[in-house]
Amino acid sequence: MKLRTFFSIFFLLLVALAGGNLALGVFLEKAQKNLETSHRELQSLTTLAEDLVFSSQWQTRFARGYISSNDPRRVEWYNTIEDILNGKVARPKDYDSGYWDLVNGGIIPPPEKKSEGAVSIEERFLSQNVTAHELNKLKEARSFLEKVVAIERAAMHAVNGEFDDGAGTYSRKGKPDRALATKLLFSDEYRKLNGDLTLRIAQMQNLIRQRYAGRISQEQAFASQLFEANSYLNIGLFGVVVLSLIFLRNRFAVRASHLxxxxxxxxxxxxxxxxxxxxxxxxxxxxxxxxxxxxxxxxxxxxxxxxxxxxxxxxxxxEIERSRSEKLLHNILPAAIAERLRGGEETIAEVFPEVTVFFSDIVGFTELSAKLGPHATVNMLNVLFEKFDELVEKHGVEKIKTIGDSYMVVGGVPNRDPLHCQHIADFALDAQSFIMSFAEGLSYPLQMRMGVHTGTVAAGVVGKKRFSYDLWGDVVNVASRFESTSKPDKIHVSEAVKVRLSDDYVFLDGGTVELKGKEATRSFFLIGKKTQMPGVLEFTTPGGAPDNPSRLRRDTPSFVPGFDRRA
Known part of the structure; x- marks a missing residue:
């Protein structure tokens, strides 16, 4: 048989088998689409449940932000979240867990309060054909959410001096009570309600997943059967090819063997x-x-x-040049940011709602450097900043930059950290202890001022040829001004820092301080951790004078680290 005749027969067999393979492929594609549809519906329902979670979390943030700042935007955004859940305001485009980060950071404007197209979360669930049991779990979650909202609203009204009159309204007026508001939002009852809310949402998600598990399993089994049949057909195709090759080998054995x-x-x-x-x-x-x-x-x-x-x-x-470039990049940028640049990101800019910024500088540095000369000054700064760099690694915070004798550190950037304020506090206390110990062995006086503030910042990489990772925002300016108004060898902190740390750290009231470009504000000095100062319960001063720490409670030890009785 000539090759032409052989290939004609082979082609007819191939067409027949390929036709069967194509038909199975169509059915397999349809089965795969059904499977994908089930997965999409499951994902859609899961996403709706997650809407409740991140909405509750952001309402908590805005409520707590309002009681610490009295910013009316927090109340407005708080109400907007509730209106979106209740179907009074249309859900914005790209409304996900990161949406309010962008609004809070000023990256995008708040959502327009349009009622057209607004759908409550219950209606959205019903449109997905949920079961009665699943809907019941949603209603339970909504019930707990309403209780959480009631506590948050009571806290925000307390800051305004408005209290429940017993009829469910806040018409009773009184003195603004920030302490009560803070207590409400950090109470065991509040935490338990949030836990119950999360539990009901998780139970609802489990019910949805269980319901879709059987359906997806059946669709996967049908697709597997089609795939198995398709595999047998492919084996048949392969057999035809193999038999054809055997024929060709036997027909042209001598010449093919030589070739x-x-x-x-x-x-x-x-x-x-x-x-x-x-x-x-x-x-x-x-x-x-x-x-x-x-x-x-x-x-x-x-x-x-x-x-x-x-x-x-x-x-x-x-490879040599690449190693040099990577080493240089990691020296000037945080590791996570350097990796993102290497991954191809050209513009890196983010908003961090919760960070803590630390500044320090040397008291009388200009006169001291003139007295020591350039070599001794550089050696001194190397010793100080090398130790500070070690403490940065130890406490998991990020060094941003040094300018002369100024050293800037931030907690919660670029990796978000719920304990950013505690980590900065521990870093500052260790730095203070090192400075005071180091200064004892010097022939010249060496003291440092330190300032700490917490809040929202924007951060990003600037520059094209010379990269620099920097922070912007009012928090940076306020932290710098707390440093410049601090006393020597003291850690000067804002009231926002004290609120976050008062459970675990000891503070001295610094009285009212005038910050450049700001209204007079309260300030405090961070003294130490309560676990390291078990006898110190509080500092009391006669007549409320914050600058006279000479009188302590009876169970206060005679010496407090970082505390100078002569201050």
Whole structure:
């Protein structure tokens, strides 16, 4: 049989098997689409449940933000979240867990309060064909959410001096009570209600997942059956090909064997081998092609070897330069930011709602550096900043920059950290202890001022040729001004810092301080951790004078680290 006749028969068999394969492929694609639809519906319902979670979390943030700042925008955004859940305001586009981060950071404007197209979360669930049991869990979650909202509203009204009159309204007026508001939002009852809310949402999600598990399992089983049938059909196709190859081998055994031996020699590296096959059929044409290919490969390999030598050297040089670039990048940027730049991000800018910023500088640095001279000054700064760098690593905070004798550190950037304020406080206390110990062995006076503030910042990478990771925002300015108004060897902190740390740390009332460009504000001095000062319960001063720490409670020890009785 000639090759033409053989291939005609082979083609008919191939078309028949391919047609069956195509039909199975259509059914398999339909089954896969059904499976994808089930997964999409499951994801949609899960996402709706998550809306309740992040809405509750952001309402908590705005309520707590309002009682610490009295910013009316927090109340407005708080109400907007509730209106979106209740179907009074249309759900914005791209409304997810990061949406209010952008609004809070001023990146995007607050949502427009349009009622057109507004749908409550219950209606959205019902549109997804949920079961009665699942809907019941949603109602339970909504019930707990309403109780959480009631506590948060009571706290926000307390800050305004508005209290429940017993009829469910806040018409009873009184003195603003921030302490009561803080107590409400950090109470055991409030935490338990949030826990119950999260539990009901998790139970609802489990019910949804269980319901879809059976449906998805059936669809996967049907798709597997189709795939199995398709596999058998492919095996049939493979068998036809194998039988055809066997026929070709037996029909053209001698010439094909000789040709294969030549191909093996070429494959083993003998590119000078030539096939001696004569005739006018396809085998002879193949032999001619193989001979030509071997000759061309011989020439190509000679050229390739030269190129490999050149590319090897270039690759080695490139690797050296890459290592240098990576080392330099990690020295000037946080590791996470450096990795994002290496990953291809061109613009890195983010808003961090909760961070703590630390500033320090040396008291009388200009006069001290003039007295010591450049070499001694640089040596002193190296000792101080090397130790500070060690403390940065120890406490998991991020060094932003140094300018002369000023050292700037931030907690919660670039990796978000719920304990950012505690980590900065521990860093500041260790830095204070080191400075005071280090200064004892010097022949000249060395003291540092430190300032700490917490709040929202924007952070990002600036520069194209010389990268710099920096922070912006009012928090940075206020922290710097707390540092500049601090007393020597003291840690000067804002009231926002004290609110976050008062459970675990000891503070001295610093009285009212005037900050440049700001209204007079209360300030405090961070003294130490309560676990390290078990006898110190509080500092009391006669007549409320914050600058006279000489009178302590009876159970206060005579010495407090970082506390100078002469201050």
């Amino acid at each position: 294969m031996s030549v191909v093996r020699e070429i494959g083993s590296g003998n590119l000078a081998a030539q096939a001696s096959v004569f005739g006018s059929d396809e085998i002879s044409e193949l032999a001619t092609t193989v001979n030509t290919m071997a000759a061309n490969l011989n020439v190509a390999f000679d050229k390739l070897e030269d190129k490999i030598k050149l590319s090897g050297k270039a690759l080695s040089d490139l």
